[in-house]
Amino acid sequence: MPRKKRDDEVLNNAMGYVFAVSDETRIRRFIILGTAGGTYYSSEKELTIDNVKALIDIIEKGQGSKILKEVYEVSLAGRSPKQDSLLMALALCARYNVCDSAKKYREAADGDAEKARHLYLNELHKSAFGIVNEVCRIPTHLFSFVKYCEMISAGTQAEGDKKSTGWGRLMRKTIKNWYASKKPEQLAMHLTKYPQRGGWSHRDLFRLTHPVPMAKNAPETLALDMVEAVLALKKETDEAKIVEAIKKHGLVREHIPTEMLNSVPIWQALLEKMPMTAMIRNLAKMQSIGALTPEYRDMVIAKLSSEEELKRARIHPVQVLLAKSVYQSGHGDKGKLKWTRDELIDKALEEAFYKSFINAPPTNKRFLFALDCSGSMTVKISGTMLTCRTAAAALSLIGLRNEKIAECVGFSDNLVELPFRGDWTIERIEEYMNNVEFGMTNCSLPMLWAKEKKKEFDVFVVYTDNETFFDQVHPFEALRDYRESSGITDAKLVVMGMTATEFTIADPEDAGMLDIVGFDSAVPTLLHDFVTGKL
Numbered sequence: 001m002p003r004k005k006r007d008d009e010v011l012n013n014a015m016g017y018v019f020a021v022s023d024e025t026r027i028r029r030f031i032i033l034g035t036a037g038g039t040y041y042s043s044e045k046e047l048t049i050d051n052v053k054a055l056i057d058i059i060e061k062g063q064g065s066k067i068l069k070e071v072y073e074v075s076l077a078g079r080s081p082k083q084d085s086l087l088m089a090l091a092l093c094a095r096y097n098v099c100d101s102a103k104k105y106r107e108a109a110d111g112d113a114e115k116a117r118h119l120y121l122n123e124l125h126k127s128a129f130g131i132v133n134e135v136c137r138i139p140t141h142l143f144s145f146v147k148y149c150e151m152i153s154a155g156t157q158a159e160g161d162k163k164s165t166g167w168g169r170l171m172r173k174t175i176k177n178w179y180a181s182k183k184p185e186q187l188a189m190h191l192t193k194y195p196q197r198g199g200w201s202h203r204d205l206f207r208l209t210h211p212v213p214m215a216k217n218a219p220e221t222l223a224l225d226m227v228e229a230v231l232a233l234k235k236e237t238d239e240a241k242i243v244e245a246i247k248k249h250g251l252v253r254e255h256i257p258t259e260m261l262n263s264v265p266i267w268q269a270l271l272e273k274m275p276m277t278a279m280i281r282n283l284a285k286m287q288s289i290g291a292l293t294p295e296y297r298d299m300v301i302a303k304l305s306s307e308e309e310l311k312r313a314r315i316h317p318v319q320v321l322l323a324k325s326v327y328q329s330g331h332g333d334k335g336k337l338k339w340t341r342d343e344l345i346d347k348a349l350e351e352a353f354y355k356s357f358i359n360a361p362p363t364n365k366r367f368l369f370a371l372d373c374s375g376s377m378t379v380k381i382s383g384t385m386l387t388c389r390t391a392a393a394a395l396s397l398i399g400l401r402n403e404k405i406a407e408c409v410g411f412s413d414n415l416v417e418l419p420f421r422g423d424w425t426i427e428r429i430e431e432y433m434n435n436v437e438f439g440m441t442n443c444s445l446p447m448l449w450a451k452e453k454k455k456e457f458d459v460f461v462v463y464t465d466n467e468t469f470f471d472q473v474h475p476f477e478a479l480r481d482y483r484e485s486s487g488i489t490d491a492k493l494v495v496m497g498m499t500a501t502e503f504t505i506a507d508p509e510d511a512g513m514l515d516i517v518g519f520d521s522a523v524p525t526l527l528h529d530f531v532t533g534k535l
Contacts, residue, residue: 031070036508047085091145143197193254277313310355327346361402
């Protein structure tokens with residue numbers, strides 16, 4: 001029978017002691033990962049009431065304020081890669097058990113348990129609506145929040161209470177205030193750039209909340225000019241007029257009629273003030289239509305070559321790598337868009353990848369990266385032009401370059417030590433991996449090897465394409481044994497199956513284990529937050 005080493009350990013289903021997952025961690029995992037367990041899915045999954053059962057339990061314990069605190073802090077820090085789970089958590093606090101029969105609670109005697117519960121939920125609802133303006137920064141956030149509010153209102157109705165649609169005075173006032181809080185030019189951009197999403201539009205919200213227009217002033221007149229300009233563009237086919245509107249009103253791609261998005265002058269006008277992230281994402285499109293003439297190509301290269309620009313835009317190396325893999329391929333994911341890559345831009349992307357390492361801050365932890373060396377790692381990750389091997393090499397290289405202590409091993413018949421260092425390139429790492437004989441991806445081996453070699457690591461990261469395997473020793477047991485033998489009681493394990501659709505290695509009750517299913521640009525930030533105890 002295993003022994004308890006610390007007071008904060010709990011016995012899991014497999015009769016092993018692990019670190020308990022706190023309420024705060026469950027909340028954070030739902031907000032950031034989209035599930036209260038230990039698995040992140042890069043593919044979109046429809047959220048339902050079932051997904052928030054862990055959060056409902058926390059509300060029922062009288063701890064709803066913990067959810068709001070995490071929602072607020074994660075949102076303001078920009079740490080949630082997918083806003084839907086964060087907005088659903090906010091909607092849960094705003095509309096859980098909402099009812100239209102408050103009168104019976106007002107008339108109940110003081111000390112009545114149901115009255116106390118109602119007052120607690122009422123305060124929770126008010127507090128949730130109080131942070132909507134700061135959390136729902138753009139209309140798409142607001143539309144999703146409204147959608148989830150209606151779902152929560154209908155799905156968490158208390159028995160015996162009068163049915164509520166969720167559209168009470170507090171809800172209507174909050175939505176009305178969201179629009180009123182925006183500066184005229186800001187509101188004009190919101191209305192025209194994000195007209196609708198998920199079945200909701202501004203017109204729907206106006207109809208339900210009846211916002212009152214303010215008196216006209218100079219900024220409002222300029223904002224109305226912008227709205228009128230965008231409306232006028234809907235059927236505009238004159239390139240010169242569209243270019244003039246872009247430069248005068250600061251219009252973006254979303255404002256341009258779809259049929260005019262093959263125009264070279266229009267894309268060149270957009271490029272002049274295009275943010276770095278949008279520029280990287282649209283390189284292939286601009287190349288395919290011939291918009292990157294020498295003048296505009298030099299503009300792109302200057303931005304990609306500027307460490308200051310990369311730092312200001314907080315571009316992570318993986319974002320550059322994903323864009324570089326698309327640009328190098330010469331065609332879109334489905335093959336419809338084709339272009340001839342420019343060697344200078346290709347070289348600038350390569351340099352930008354390494355320069356952007358400044359945006360991948362070190363964790364000051366000791367890492368062991370375990371890489372699957374099998375031939376199947378050369379397949380592309382779904383939804384990208386990037387192979388599993390390239391992604392694994394890149395993430396390992398970031399760790400090797402930025403962390404003080406990091407080693408690499410490969411899965412072969414047994415684990416083999418890999419000589420990778422921070423001064424290697426991705427190409428050199430991939431070339432070396434091509435010559436390693438591979439075996440099964442046994443996710444327990446890194447901890448077993450480290451225990452045998454008496455190596456000291458804080459984090460074990462397994463990179464594989466799909467099938468994860470373990471022999472007689474389960475990874476959670478290997479991790480537990482390593483923690484016990486090394487004295488590193490908070491050692492962590494991350495398993496990333498980059499083309500997997502479903503797998504479970506992490507013990508959901510162990511705060512030190514995380515599964516990542518699939519791959520996207522959010523993965524490095526998730527890894528950093530998990531390793532540093534923010535997830």
